[in-house]
Amino acid sequence: MKMIRAIIRPESVQPVIHALEKIGIDAMTRMNVTGRGKEMGISQGAIRYTEIPKEMLMMVVPDYVVARTVTVIRTEARTSSTMSLDGGNIGDGKIFVTDVEEAYTIRTSEKTTGTERV
């Protein structure tokens, strides 16, 4: 089982969620975060913003769905660009994949490990 944490633009949350629904991933947690990347924020004239509001989506999926989930999030969260053919802009976000050893459903006390659906 893996935990996928995607930090994306707030405006791409809805398309990402709808696309994840289509591949059967309905369960997820959302949180408002602020952050910056290696560009250290953005400059608007003389003003520098070092923390930019983003939205974090967190979901736990079985190992065999990880690649597909990441592809779907990437496709939907990438904004179109006039600079390159394949699109993508600075600030589109990051996806982190980490290990989860066990998951419990509180309602049923059911334990999930390995390749089962959470």
Added chain:
Amino acid sequence: MKEIIAIIRNECVEPSKSALESIGIKGITFSNVTGRGRQKGTIHIPDPEGTLRRRIGVHLLLQRGLIRDADNPRFHVPVEKELELGFLPKRMLMMVADDDDVPSIVQTLIRVNNSGHHGDGKIFICPVAGAIRIRTGEQGNPALS
């Protein structure tokens, strides 16, 4: 060392806190999140025609004072008018604990939060590579206690 991430109901935070305190877990990080499970934050109820219709985000509507009576069929929102994609307010608890403490923490959280209804939440156990106490620079297990 393991990280325990629990996503629970807002009203269960206080009982969970005191229950964890009684088994010696004091350091917890809380955050306000929204989330949904496999039911997509919806409640299924039969409508007068006998077909199933989804009632979406009723808790959210109640909380915001937009509706007063959750059972009134007038407020059953059709699927296409999903409010905020069915995400309901929840609380996320994060704590890092020694491997031996994990089963008792999980048992405590399940005991306190189990109401038998959908939406009770999930607990995830993740491996942690290290911990450092910023004040003293202690590393590993001494940084936890």
